[in-house]
Amino acid sequence: MSHVSKSDARVTIPELQRRAASGEKLVMTTAYDSITAQIADAAGVDLILVGDSVGNVCLGFDNTLQVTMAMMNHHLEAVARTRPRACLVADMPYLSCDLGLVEAVRNAGGFIQRGAQGVKLEGGAARVPVVRAMVAAEIPVMAHLGLTPQALHRMGGFKVQGRTGKAAKALVEDALRLQDAGCFAILMEGIPAELAGRVTREVEVPTIGIGAGPECSGQVLVFHDIVGLGPDLPPKFVRRYLDGFSQFRTALEEWREDVRAGRFPSPQESYLLPREAREQLEAMAPPPN
Ligand code: KIV
Numbered sequence: 001m002s003h004v005s006k007s008d009a010r011v012t013i014p015e016l017q018r019r020a021a022s023g024e025k026l027v028m029t030t031a032y033d034s035i036t037a038q039i040a041d042a043a044g045v046d047l048i049l050v051g052d053s054v055g056n057v058c059l060g061f062d063n064t065l066q067v068t069m070a071m072m073n074h075h076l077e078a079v080a081r082t083r084p085r086a087c088l089v090a091d092m093p094y095l096s097c098d099l100g101l102v103e104a105v106r107n108a109g110g111f112i113q114r115g116a117q118g119v120k121l122e123g124g125a126a127r128v129p130v131v132r133a134m135v136a137a138e139i140p141v142m143a144h145l146g147l148t149p150q151a152l153h154r155m156g157g158f159k160v161q162g163r164t165g166k167a168a169k170a171l172v173e174d175a176l177r178l179q180d181a182g183c184f185a186i187l188m189e190g191i192p193a194e195l196a197g198r199v200t201r202e203v204e205v206p207t208i209g210i211g212a213g214p215e216c217s218g219q220v221l222v223f224h225d226i227v228g229l230g231p232d233l234p235p236k237f238v239r240r241y242l243d244g245f246s247q248f249r250t251a252l253e254e255w256r257e258d259v260r261a262g263r264f265p266s267p268q269e270s271y272l273l274p275r276e277a278r279e280q281l282e283a284m285a286p287p288p289n
Helices: 013-021 034-042 069-080 101-113 125-136 149-155 165-181 193-202 244-260 275-283
Strands: 026-030 047-050 087-091 118-122 141-146 185-189 207-210 218-221
Touching (some): 047 069, 047 218, 069 087, 101 118, 101 125, 118 149, 125 165, 141 165, 165 185, 165 193, 185 193, 193 207
Parallel strands (some): 026 047, 026 218, 047 087, 087 118, 185 207
């Protein structure tokens, strides 16, 4: 059987690298379930990230630190079942890469076996050995630098990173070392725009920014933030295109009122008996008390 399928229009990592190199901006969003994946894919995004942000966005945790491999696999499988055209990337959750290289490669390889085309991994140059081990196992890796939410306690909160000359220099060096280790792209979160621009010019792989200014090769936002299902006061880097929370609530309030007033369901929304069966039902003796 040929490995080349004519109908396989899936966005690939080499294609993304070529498009970014030719100046095209890449677009990435998150999805944690089949419906958000289908919406994102229908909207034509280039990459879908099954992010560990599922922990705070969907599972009610305060942060991502309680997200496990089992949770990530569950959500990745739901997204992968939709067979998106977009390139599918899965996030390595907290501790999934810290208990030895074998465990890290097994975890990342499990994502690939579930349909991801690459994995995303938070952290700087200290991640070089694990990135090398994954790349050697044919697992494409996207690095994640800057505000890395799994380092919440070291950072002392969700704070913009790379604001001093020393920190900015270290971040550029991290990016170069991760590129050298074989990362196919570098995501930068919560860093000054000028620093993200500098990294983008220094590296050859695409950069994807979130709260990292306009000079990155692409941008990512969390799906729920774009459609207004996120927090009341989103951070300044989020642009909301819909007030989804209000609109969903209004729809549910209207339905609630229709139910209470007896307007729902209408005959058109009900299954009705054929005339003969209805007459037989009406002729039936009432049940004994
Ligand atoms: O988990 C996630 O959704 C992320 C994005 C914020 C980039 O890492």
